[in-house]
Amino acid sequence: MADMIEIENVNTPGKTTRVNATKYADMRAALEKAVPRDSPGLNQNEIREAAKPLLSEDLFPQGKTCGWWAKTVQLDLEAKGLLIREATKPLRWHWK
Template sequence: MADKIAVENVNTPGRTSNVDAGKYIAMRDAMLAVIPQAEPGLTATEIKERAKPLLPEALFPGGATSGWWVKCVQLDLEAKGRLKRHQTKPLTFTQS
């Protein structure tokens, strides 16, 4: 069984889910490498586009499932206070 890591969801406080640790860490590191600390920040689509080339091909062949992982990590980092959601249209994010 692959290593798992517990993730939170800013939309459901107090609830955690277990996900693949390797994929989570790879996506988290890629996202934190591309998300700025200052506004205006990046949209979820921009984060995905910029993070995708930084992902290991072995875990994300051809970028497969990267969209799901961006959302998973985004919600977890928001719950942990590492990402800030800005009320723009579309939503933008910066590091906290």
């Protein structure tokens, strides 16, 4: 079984979930490169599309499941205070 890590979700404080550590790390590294450091940031679709070419083809063949992983990692990083959610429509995120 793959190594697992506990993650948080900004929308459900205090609750944790266990996910594949390798896929999490790959997506986090992609988000660290794809998401800007400053406002105006990227919306969810832009984050997914910017991260997709940065992912391991072995872990995410043809970008499969990258949307779910991008959102999962984004929510965890936001819960940890590392990503900032801007008060815009559509929502946008950037690094703290």
